Amino acid sequence: MQNQYVELANRIGLGQSERIPKIFALIADPEEAALLLALPGDASKIAADLGKSEETVSAMLHTLFVKGLVFPSGKGSPVMYRMCRDLVQFHDASILWPDAPRDFLDLWQDFMEVEWPSVAKMMSQIMPRPFTRVIPVGITVPAKTHVLAFEDIKDIIENARTISVTKCTCRLTAQKCDRKLDACLQINRAADYNLARGTGRQLTKEEALDLMREAEEDGLIHVVMNKQNVDHFICSCCPCCCQTMPVLIQHNISVIEPSRFSADVDPSLCTSCGMCVERCYFGAVVQEEDNTAQINKDKCMGCGLCQVTCPASAISMVEVRPKDYVPEKLFGN
Incomplete structure (x- = not known):
């Protein structure tokens, strides 16, 4: 794999990945990869750095924008561009590339199956x-x-x-x-x-x-x-x-x-239909010896899927975490 694609992977913290450089190689040709490595900057600066005309660079930036690889600042003039900042943004933006071939999407899924669990654990x-x-x-x-x-x-x-x-x-x-x-x-x-x-x-x-x-x-x-x-x-x-x-x-x-809420079952209303057990992906709903449902609060994610389909209206969502549980800004920054 060419060093420039490894460097692109390194810029989103995954230079050690076997698959991320290959994903970059499928979506960006060598000239586009060189432009990405020249970011951040405006079209004029990048053109000077790469020895290309500003018109050519502007066209390439638009192509990379559609591919989900570059992002305009939206503020000031001239417009500044940067590449995707992390794995999540690269994943979500590039997969929606309108012309994405199936082998590109399949390689992303291969990454998710093989490498993502260990990356997620690290994160x-x-x-x-x-x-x-x-x-x-x-x-x-x-x-x-x-x-x-x-x-x-x-x-x-x-x-x-x-x-x-x-x-x-x-x-x-x-x-x-x-x-x-x-x-x-x-x-x-x-x-x-x-x-x-x-x-x-x-x-x-x-x-x-x-x-x-x-x-x-x-x-x-x-x-x-x-x-x-x-x-x-x-x-x-x-x-x-x-x-x-x-x-x-x-x-x-x-x-x-999880959300700030947890499901709560009223046993006097529960008809033991078992629908909530089937609807819960997290194993948070169990049936007691009398078949009434009970919520394991430690496993409940507070999504409410069990509540919206309970035919007896026996499930409600109750607050279990304070209002300030949700941070004002991402990561407290």
Whole structure:
């Protein structure tokens, strides 16, 4: 593998990876790789550094923007460009590359199967808090809970400036289930970015709410960035394809935090149908000797999938963590 692709992998902290340099090589030719290594900078500076015309560099920057490899600052003039800052951004942006060949997507999935669990474990050990957080499903939340604005799907959507939907990058590559593919909401700046790239479709607020209802019926869990300001994405995650769920379920690696809530069962209403046991991906719902459901609070992620389909309305979501559990900013910065 050419040194420039190893260096690109090194810039996102994965120079030791066997597969990440190969993924870069599939999406960027040697000239594009050289441009990426010349970042950050504006088109004029990069053109001078590479000995190319500014027009040529501008065209290359646009191509790399569509591929999900460069990001404009959006502030000031001239526009400054930088390459993807980390593995998560590289994964999520490049997989939505409109012209991505199947071998590119398959190589990403090979990385997720073989290398990602150990990378995720390392990340969980060095990061002060997980990057993402579960928020409860359900457009209507029972009154006994105190749901804050950044935890309420309906409130987030109704207060969004711009909303788009993109394909789920995880299900696009993994193909392990037939759950909804067009399911990831992009909010405000993230929506602007995907609409500009041509990788997202703009939604009205009512369309977005309908999409979230469909996702919940499909057994998908809502996940956002682990901070109070939800201005990036609302993913709808499955237990088999998602970046975070399988490593938590199968390897007990915590790269995603639970919501502030936990399910709670009213035994007087429980009919012992067992639907909640089937709906819980985390083994948090068990049936007692009399077959009534009980919640293991240590395992419950507070997603609410069990609640929204309980035919007896025996399950509610209750607060188990304080309001300040959710950080104001990512990683407390």
